[in-house]
Amino acid sequence: MPRDFVIGWDIGGAHVKAARIEDGRVRDIAQWPCPLWQGLEHVDNALAQAALRWPDLAHADHAVTMTGEMADLFEHREAGVAAIAARLASHCGERIAFYAGAAGWVAFDSVSAHWERIASANWFATAQLVASRIPHAVLVDIGSTTTDLIPIQDGRIVARGTDDAGRLKSGELVYQGVVRTPLCALAHRIRFCGEHYNVMNEFFATTADVYRLTGALDPLHDQQPAADGGAKDRHGTCQRLARMIGRDARDAAGHDWVDLAHRWRDAQLAHLSLNLTRVLGRTGLAHNVVLIAAGCGAFLVDALAEPLGRDVVRFDALPGIGIDAGEAGDAARGWARVCAPCVAVGMLRTDTDTDTRETSEALFA
Numbered sequence: 001m002p003r004d005f006v007i008g009w010d011i012g013g014a015h016v017k018a019a020r021i022e023d024g025r026v027r028d029i030a031q032w033p034c035p036l037w038q039g040l041e042h043v044d045n046a047l048a049q050a051a052l053r054w055p056d057l058a059h060a061d062h063a064v065t066m067t068g069e070m071a072d073l074f075e076h077r078e079a080g081v082a083a084i085a086a087r088l089a090s091h092c093g094e095r096i097a098f099y100a101g102a103a104g105w106v107a108f109d110s111v112s113a114h115w116e117r118i119a120s121a122n123w124f125a126t127a128q129l130v131a132s133r134i135p136h137a138v139l140v141d142i143g144s145t146t147t148d149l150i151p152i153q154d155g156r157i158v159a160r161g162t163d164d165a166g167r168l169k170s171g172e173l174v175y176q177g178v179v180r181t182p183l184c185a186l187a188h189r190i191r192f193c194g195e196h197y198n199v200m201n202e203f204f205a206t207t208a209d210v211y212r213l214t215g216a217l218d219p220l221h222d223q224q225p226a227a228d229g230g231a232k233d234r235h236g237t238c239q240r241l242a243r244m245i246g247r248d249a250r251d252a253a254g255h256d257w258v259d260l261a262h263r264w265r266d267a268q269l270a271h272l273s274l275n276l277t278r279v280l281g282r283t284g285l286a287h288n289v290v291l292i293a294a295g296c297g298a299f300l301v302d303a304l305a306e307p308l309g310r311d312v313v314r315f316d317a318l319p320g321i322g323i324d325a326g327e328a329g330d331a332a333r334g335w336a337r338v339c340a341p342c343v344a345v346g347m348l349r350t351d352t353d354t355d356t357r358e359t360s361e362a363l364f365a
Contacts, residue, residue, distance in 0.1 A: 008346020
C-alpha cells in the first residue's frame with residue numbers, strides 16, 4: 001500500500017525545504033534559511049522549526065534528498081553526504097529513506113556505500129516526477145542559487161550529466177539563480193544611462209537586488225541576507241546596484257536604477273537561454289517540448305520560452321499533484337513550485353510500497 005503520511009526533505013546549502021504529503025496530497029510546504037557553510041547546527045535549527053510546525057513529525061515516513069554536501073564546511077562530498085544523513089536520521093528516526101536517483105531508495109545504514117548516487121540527486125527527483133506525467137519536456141528549475149535544465153523524452157530523463165560536474169559540463173546545470181548569485185557573475189560590462197561600464201568584480205550585490213527592484217521576486221523567497229548585510233528596502237537595493245558600477249544611489253533617478261536592474265535581468269536571461277538552446281539542440285526536443293517551470297525564479301521561464309514558441313507548464317499544475325483548493329491551497333501551489341524537489345521526493349516515496357532496506361538490497365545487489 002502507498003504510504004499515507006510522508007515528509008519530503010530537500011537539504012540544500014542555503015535552505016532546508018520540506019513538504020508534508022498525506023494520502024497522496026500535498027498539505028503543507030515550508031522553507032527555512034540554512035547557511036550550511038556556517039555549521040551543521042543550522043540543519044538542526046531548521047529541523048527544530050519543522051517539528052514545531054508539524055508536531056506529529058515522528059509518525060511520518062521521511063524521504064530525503066540533498067545538495068548541501070557541496071558546502072565548503074565538508075572536506076569532500078562523501079563526508080557531506082554522511083554528515084547530513086546522520087543529522088536527518090538522528091531527528092527523524094528509523095522511518096527514513098535517502099533518494100539515490102535512478103537507483104531508488106537507500107536506508108541510512110547503506111548511505112556510506114552509495115553516497116555518490118545520493119549526492120545532489122534532487123534534480124533527478126523533480127525530473128522523475130515530471131517524466132511520469134509529461135512525456136516530452138525540459139524541466140527548468142530556477143532556484144535561489146542554481147538552474148537545472150533537464151531534458152525529458154518519451155517519458156525518460158535523457159540528461160547527459162549524472163552528477164554536478166557532468167551537468168556543469170553539459171550545460172544542464174547553470175550555477176545562477178535569482179537570489180544569491182553575485183551580479184559580477186552575470187556580465188563584465190553593463191549599460192547604464194546610455195553608457196557602458198565595466199563591472200566591479202566584488203560581492204556588492206546579488207540577483208535578489210535585481211528582482212526585488214523589478215518586482216518579480218516574492219518577498220517570501222527573499223530569505224538570504226543582502227550582500228552588505230543591509231536593508232532590503234528600495235534605497236538599500238539601489239545603493240548595492242550602484243556600487244557595481246562605482247556609483248551611489250543618489251547619482252541617478254529611481255527609474256534609472258530600475259532600468260539597470262532590467263539590464264542585469266537581460267544578461268542572466270541570455271546566459272540561461274544559451275544553455276537551454278544547447279540542451280534542446282542536443283536532444284532534438286526543440287519542436288515538441290514544453291517547459292516545466294519550477295523554482296523561486298519560475299517567473300523567468302515565460303521569457304525563456306517565448307523565442308522558442310514553446311508552452312510553459314507550472315510544476316504545481318502537473319497532473320496528479322493534489323493540492324487543496326482555497327487560500328491555503330493557493331499558498332501551497334506557490335511553494336510547491338518553489339520547493340519542487342522536496343514535493344517530488346515526497347510524492348515518489350508515497351508511491352513506494354516496499355520496505356526501504358529491501359529496495360536498496362534489490363537495487364544494489
